[in-house]
Amino acid sequence: MGKKLTSRSEDYSKWYNELVVKADLAENSGVRGCMVIKPYGFAIWEKMQAQLDKMFKETGHENAYFPLFIPKSYLSKEASHVEGFAKECAVVTHYRLKNAEDGSGIVVDENAKLEEELIVRPTSETIIWDTYRKWVQSYRDLPILVNQWANVVRWEMRTRLFLRTAEFLWQEGHTAHATEKEALEEAEQMMHVYAEFVENYMGVPVIKGTKTESERFAGAVETYCIEALMQDGKALQAGTSHFLGQNFAKAFDVKFANREGKQEYVWATSWGVSTRLMGALVMTHSDDNGLVLPPNLAPIQVVIVPIYKGLEQLDAISEKVDPLVKELRAKGISVKYDKRDTHKPGFKFNEYELKGVPVRLAVGQRDLENGTFEVARRDTLEKESVKADEVIEKIETLMKDIQENIFKKALDFREERITMVDTYEEFKKVIEEKGGFVSAHWDGTTATEDKIKEETKATIRCIPLNAELEEGRCMVTGNSSTQRVLFAKAY
Amino acid sequence: MGKKLTSRSEDYSKWYNELVVKADLAENSGVRGCMVIKPYGFAIWEKMQAQLDKMFKETGHENAYFPLFIPKSYLSKEASHVEGFAKECAVVTHYRLKNAEDGSGIVVDENAKLEEELIVRPTSETIIWDTYRKWVQSYRDLPILVNQWANVVRWEMRTRLFLRTAEFLWQEGHTAHATEKEALEEAEQMMHVYAEFVENYMGVPVIKGTKTESERFAGAVETYCIEALMQDGKALQAGTSHFLGQNFAKAFDVKFANREGKQEYVWATSWGVSTRLMGALVMTHSDDNGLVLPPNLAPIQVVIVPIYKGLEQLDAISEKVDPLVKELRAKGISVKYDKRDTHKPGFKFNEYELKGVPVRLAVGQRDLENGTFEVARRDTLEKESVKADEVIEKIETLMKDIQENIFKKALDFREERITMVDTYEEFKKVIEEKGGFVSAHWDGTTATEDKIKEETKATIRCIPLNAELEEGRCMVTGNSSTQRVLFAKAY
Incomplete structure (x- = not known):
C-alpha cells in the first residue's frame, strides 16, 4: 500500500492526486494530458x-x-462555437508515416498531407448537425432524440486526473425539435435527469440553475447546469444541458416542412456529463483514509476478510462464508471474499478502506465460536458484531443507510457553506476565508462579472432555478438587481 | 421506403451498400471514410x-x-508493428487553430506545433505495454486481463460501410502472463469465445484456425482467427486473437520477478472484434427484401401492426394487443406496437421486412372476430393464423426456431462451398466460378502464397484447427505438405 495519504487539511490538491492513483482509479500516461483509467x-x-x-x-x-x-x-460554421474551441484542439494534418530517407527513424510523410485538416472532436454539434440535415425533411421526422457515448479532446495546458484532461470520456445528447418550447423543455428535462443521477447515485447534492452569458457553452442560447460543492469549498460543474435555439440549424441549413408545409429551422439542444464526475465523486465523500464510495456505484459493495492461522481455520471460516457470498450475490449485492494468503488482514483492511468499499465483514476464530461477523461501515468507520443470521438484513440496511448518510453529510456541508452577503467587502472576505457558495446581488453585466472574477477568482456558478425574486442592489456597482446569484471559486 | 433494393444476383456489392443505408444501420459522413452509425x-x-x-x-x-x-x-518500438501500421495512420501535428491574418478564415496555428507527433491509435499494444511496465513488478501482479472498448483509426483508401472504414469501433483485449503456456491458452480461449458469440448470437458459422506468417497481425507470433463465408462466396475474417510472445514486453521492457526472484519478460496476447461484425451479420443472412436479423440480437424482436378503418376499430384492436405487449415484455421479449396513423399497413410490412424484425404480428377485423393473430416470420416469410391464447407460446418457439434456422441455412450454404482440390488448375476454376473455401495442399512458403494471391486473388484464410493430418503435395510447387489449408477470396 505504500505510505499514508497526504491529509486533506495538509494539502487538499495533493491528497486528491495521491488518492486517485493509490486507489487504482486512474494514472497519468506517457501522452501529455491523457490519462489511463484503471x-x-x-x-x-x-x-x-x-x-x-x-x-x-x-x-x-x-x-x-x-x-x-x-x-x-x-x-x-457557427461563429461563437469555433471561437470557443479553436484554441484547444488536436489537429490531424497527415495520414501516413514513412522511414526517413536519412535513416533517422519514422517521420511524417509530407506526400500524405490532408487537403483539409481534421479536428479531433472537442464536442460533436457540427458533425451531428451536418448529418441531421439529411435526416430531417418534415415535422414527421422530429423530434430526433439521440445520445452518443464517446471520447473527446480539448487541449488543456494544465491537466488533472478526471477533472481536466486533454482526452476525456463523456456522453453527449443532441436533440432536434419542431418547436422552441419543446427544445427548451428537453434541455430542462435533461438537467433534472442529471440532478437525479448525481444526487441519488453519486450521493452528491447539486444546485440547479442557468449560466450567465459569459459562462454559457459556445453556441448556446441558454445553458442549464448543476453545481456541486467540494470539501475544499470550491464548486464543480457536474453537468450542463444547452438550449441551442436555431443556431446550429441555421449554420448547417437544417430545415423542416411544418404541418402547414412551410419551411422552418429546427430547434436544438445538447447535454453532457463526463468522466469529470469521477473527480466530483472522489472529492465529495472521501477522507484521509481513502475513498468513500456510495453503495449505488461501488464495484465491490461488501468485502469479507477472514482472520485465521493455518488452512484448517480458513476452511472452517470458508464453510460459513461461502453460502453467505452466494446469498448476497443472489440478492444482487456484489461481494468479494478475499482469502489471499499473500497478505495479512491488516493490509487488506487498509486496502479496502483506501478503495472505499462500503461494508467490510471480518470473521475470525472468536466469531466462529460466537456465530457472529464483525461488520464495519466505511463512511463512519463504525464497527459492530452482528449475529450470523442477521447479517444479510444488516448489510441490506447498511447499503441504504450509507447511501443516505453520505448524501446528507455532503448536503449539510454545503448548506453551511452558502453565505448570503450584501457588500463586496463581505463577499471578498467570505470567498477568501470560508469558501463555498456566496449568494449576492449582481447587476447582470459581463463587465461586473469580469471585474469580480479578476479581483477574487470567483465566478457566477449559476442563477439558481426557481429562486425567490428579491429587489436588491449589485454589491459592486449598486445598480438594481432582482435576484441573487451564486458565486464561488470553481474547478 | 423509396424504390426496391437492388437484388443480390444483380449486384451483390450494390445490394449490400443500399441495404445498410435503407435499413437505417449506417451511412457515410462528411468525413472521408468515416461512417455515422444510426x-x-x-x-x-x-x-x-x-x-x-x-x-x-x-x-x-x-x-x-x-x-x-x-x-x-x-x-x-516494435519493428514489425510500425511496419504494419505506419502507412495508414492519422497524425496529429498541432494543437491549436487561429484566425488567418489575411482574414481568409481559420487556419492551423504554426506556433502550436507538437514536439512529437501523435498517432491516432490504430490499435493499442504500444500505449498499453508502456503502461503495463508500471503495473508489473512481480509474478503476483500477473496475469493482467484487461479489455478496452474504443474507437480506432486506420487510414484506408477504399472504404465500405462497416467492412472497411477509416474509423471503427471495436474491443481490444490485452493480457499479460507469467508463462508462455498461459498466454497461448488465453489466446486460444478468446478465439473460442469469439466463435461461440458469432455462432450462437449472430447465427454465423465460423471456421477456427491460425493465420499463415504473411497474414498474421503485425507483431504477433501466432494469430488465431475465425473465418465466415458470405453469400457471394467471399470469406470474411470475423475475429482474431494473437499470441504476441514476448515481443511487446521486450520492446517496452516489461519484466517481472518470478517465484524464484529472477527477472523475466512478460508474455502477451491481444484480441479484437469490431463493427465489421455488423457487415458479416448483414451479408450472411439478409435477402432481396432486406435484413434478416437473429432474434438474439434484434433490437425489435416482434412488431405488431394493426389493420383498421377508423379509430373505433383501432381501439378494439388495441384492447387485445395492449395486454399481449405487456406479457411479452414481461418475458423479456422486445415488442413494438406500431399504431402510427400516418402510414398504411402495407408500408409498415415493407419497413419491418427491410429492417429484419424476426416476427411480425398483424391483426385486423377478421382476426378480432376469429380470436386470432396473423403471425409472419422474417426468415422464411411464412405466415400463419394463430389463436390468441397460443400466440405467446408461438412467439417463444419462433425466437428459437428462427435463431436456429438462419444458422443452419448459413451452415448448409458454407458446407456446400468447401471444395477440396488437388491441382492448381482445378483450384483456379473453383475460385473463379464457384467461390467459397477451397481446401488444398500448400508447401508452407510465403513465395507460393504470394504467387497464388497474385494470380487468383485468393488468400489463405486459415490453417484449420484440429484438422486431420494428410500427406500431400503442394498444388503449385509439388513440394510435400502435411495438411490442407483453406483458401478464399476475402473481404
Whole structure:
C-alpha cells in the first residue's frame, strides 16, 4: 500500500492526486494530458454509464455514433462555437508515416498531407448537425432524440486526473425539435435527469440553475447546469444541458416542412456529463483514509476478510462464508471474499478502506465460536458484531443507510457553506476565508462579472432555478438587481 | 421506403451498400471514410457489445481505458508493428487553430506545433505495454486481463460501410502472463469465445484456425482467427486473437520477478472484434427484401401492426394487443406496437421486412372476430393464423426456431462451398466460378502464397484447427505438405 495519504487539511490538491492513483482509479500516461483509467476506476464509470444510459432510454433517447474527426470548415460554421474551441484542439494534418530517407527513424510523410485538416472532436454539434440535415425533411421526422457515448479532446495546458484532461470520456445528447418550447423543455428535462443521477447515485447534492452569458457553452442560447460543492469549498460543474435555439440549424441549413408545409429551422439542444464526475465523486465523500464510495456505484459493495492461522481455520471460516457470498450475490449485492494468503488482514483492511468499499465483514476464530461477523461501515468507520443470521438484513440496511448518510453529510456541508452577503467587502472576505457558495446581488453585466472574477477568482456558478425574486442592489456597482446569484471559486 | 433494393444476383456489392443505408444501420459522413452509425444499427451493436462484455467478464477480464493518442516513438518500438501500421495512420501535428491574418478564415496555428507527433491509435499494444511496465513488478501482479472498448483509426483508401472504414469501433483485449503456456491458452480461449458469440448470437458459422506468417497481425507470433463465408462466396475474417510472445514486453521492457526472484519478460496476447461484425451479420443472412436479423440480437424482436378503418376499430384492436405487449415484455421479449396513423399497413410490412424484425404480428377485423393473430416470420416469410391464447407460446418457439434456422441455412450454404482440390488448375476454376473455401495442399512458403494471391486473388484464410493430418503435395510447387489449408477470396 505504500505510505499514508497526504491529509486533506495538509494539502487538499495533493491528497486528491495521491488518492486517485493509490486507489487504482486512474494514472497519468506517457501522452501529455491523457490519462489511463484503471480497471477499478473504470468499473465505477461503467456503473455510472449503465445508470445514465437507462435514464436516457427511459426518457426516449437512442444511442448512435458519429465520426471522431471534424473537418476544419465545419467547426467554423457557427461563429461563437469555433471561437470557443479553436484554441484547444488536436489537429490531424497527415495520414501516413514513412522511414526517413536519412535513416533517422519514422517521420511524417509530407506526400500524405490532408487537403483539409481534421479536428479531433472537442464536442460533436457540427458533425451531428451536418448529418441531421439529411435526416430531417418534415415535422414527421422530429423530434430526433439521440445520445452518443464517446471520447473527446480539448487541449488543456494544465491537466488533472478526471477533472481536466486533454482526452476525456463523456456522453453527449443532441436533440432536434419542431418547436422552441419543446427544445427548451428537453434541455430542462435533461438537467433534472442529471440532478437525479448525481444526487441519488453519486450521493452528491447539486444546485440547479442557468449560466450567465459569459459562462454559457459556445453556441448556446441558454445553458442549464448543476453545481456541486467540494470539501475544499470550491464548486464543480457536474453537468450542463444547452438550449441551442436555431443556431446550429441555421449554420448547417437544417430545415423542416411544418404541418402547414412551410419551411422552418429546427430547434436544438445538447447535454453532457463526463468522466469529470469521477473527480466530483472522489472529492465529495472521501477522507484521509481513502475513498468513500456510495453503495449505488461501488464495484465491490461488501468485502469479507477472514482472520485465521493455518488452512484448517480458513476452511472452517470458508464453510460459513461461502453460502453467505452466494446469498448476497443472489440478492444482487456484489461481494468479494478475499482469502489471499499473500497478505495479512491488516493490509487488506487498509486496502479496502483506501478503495472505499462500503461494508467490510471480518470473521475470525472468536466469531466462529460466537456465530457472529464483525461488520464495519466505511463512511463512519463504525464497527459492530452482528449475529450470523442477521447479517444479510444488516448489510441490506447498511447499503441504504450509507447511501443516505453520505448524501446528507455532503448536503449539510454545503448548506453551511452558502453565505448570503450584501457588500463586496463581505463577499471578498467570505470567498477568501470560508469558501463555498456566496449568494449576492449582481447587476447582470459581463463587465461586473469580469471585474469580480479578476479581483477574487470567483465566478457566477449559476442563477439558481426557481429562486425567490428579491429587489436588491449589485454589491459592486449598486445598480438594481432582482435576484441573487451564486458565486464561488470553481474547478 | 423509396424504390426496391437492388437484388443480390444483380449486384451483390450494390445490394449490400443500399441495404445498410435503407435499413437505417449506417451511412457515410462528411468525413472521408468515416461512417455515422444510426440508432437502429447502433442498437444491434449495443446488443453485441453487451453479450461480448458479459462473456469477457465471465472469463475473468476487466475493462479499462487507455489514451486515444500514441506518441510516434512508441509505434516505432516494435519493428514489425510500425511496419504494419505506419502507412495508414492519422497524425496529429498541432494543437491549436487561429484566425488567418489575411482574414481568409481559420487556419492551423504554426506556433502550436507538437514536439512529437501523435498517432491516432490504430490499435493499442504500444500505449498499453508502456503502461503495463508500471503495473508489473512481480509474478503476483500477473496475469493482467484487461479489455478496452474504443474507437480506432486506420487510414484506408477504399472504404465500405462497416467492412472497411477509416474509423471503427471495436474491443481490444490485452493480457499479460507469467508463462508462455498461459498466454497461448488465453489466446486460444478468446478465439473460442469469439466463435461461440458469432455462432450462437449472430447465427454465423465460423471456421477456427491460425493465420499463415504473411497474414498474421503485425507483431504477433501466432494469430488465431475465425473465418465466415458470405453469400457471394467471399470469406470474411470475423475475429482474431494473437499470441504476441514476448515481443511487446521486450520492446517496452516489461519484466517481472518470478517465484524464484529472477527477472523475466512478460508474455502477451491481444484480441479484437469490431463493427465489421455488423457487415458479416448483414451479408450472411439478409435477402432481396432486406435484413434478416437473429432474434438474439434484434433490437425489435416482434412488431405488431394493426389493420383498421377508423379509430373505433383501432381501439378494439388495441384492447387485445395492449395486454399481449405487456406479457411479452414481461418475458423479456422486445415488442413494438406500431399504431402510427400516418402510414398504411402495407408500408409498415415493407419497413419491418427491410429492417429484419424476426416476427411480425398483424391483426385486423377478421382476426378480432376469429380470436386470432396473423403471425409472419422474417426468415422464411411464412405466415400463419394463430389463436390468441397460443400466440405467446408461438412467439417463444419462433425466437428459437428462427435463431436456429438462419444458422443452419448459413451452415448448409458454407458446407456446400468447401471444395477440396488437388491441382492448381482445378483450384483456379473453383475460385473463379464457384467461390467459397477451397481446401488444398500448400508447401508452407510465403513465395507460393504470394504467387497464388497474385494470380487468383485468393488468400489463405486459415490453417484449420484440429484438422486431420494428410500427406500431400503442394498444388503449385509439388513440394510435400502435411495438411490442407483453406483458401478464399476475402473481404
